[in-house]
Amino acid sequence: MWGKLNQSMLGNNEEQGEEGFFDEESEGLCSLSATQRMYAFGGCLLAGMACMFLSMIVFAKPIKFAILFTFGNLLAVGSTAFLFGPAQQMRMMFDTVRIYATAIYLGCVVLALICALLIHSKVLTLIAIICEICALIWYSLSYIPFARRMVSELMIRLCNTEL
Secondary structure: OHHHHHHHHHOOOOOOOOOOOOOOOOOOOOOOOHHHHHHHHHHHHHHHHHHHHHHHHOOOOHHHHHHHHHHHHHHHHHOOHHHHOHHHHHHHHOOOOOHHHHHHHHHHHHHHHHHHHHHOOHHHHHHHHHHHHHHHHHHHHOOOOOHHHHHHHHHHHHHOOOO
C-alpha cells in the first residue's frame, strides 16, 4: 500500500536516488515508520486547525489572536514535513515553481506578528491575517497542477466588469 502511495505522490524516485514518500530507511533526526508519520501528520494538522479555531475566540485581543492563528497556520503547513521529511519539505517550498508563493506567505506571517506584537493594531492585524490566509491559499494551490492558472482565470472573469 505504501509503495503505491509513494509512486502516486512523488513518482518513481528510485532511479534518481531520492528518498520516497514513505521510505522506511530514511535517515534523519529520527526514523519513524509510515504509520507513525501518518499519525504525526494528522496530529500536527489537527493541532494547527485547533489553534486556528481557538484564535477566532480571542479575536478581540489582537496579540493572542495573531499568535494563536499564526502558530496554528505554521503547524498545519509544517505537518507535511512528517510525510516528506524536513529537508524535502524545504526543497519543495523553495522550488522555483513556488518560491514567490512561499516568500509572500512567510512575509505575511512575519507581518501579522509585527502588527499584533509591536503595533498592537486590530485593523492592521486583521488585514495582515487576511493577507496571510490568501497567501496560504495561493501557496497551497501551487501543489495542484494548473490550479493557480485556473483560479487566476476565474478571478479575472469574475472581476472583469465592462460598462
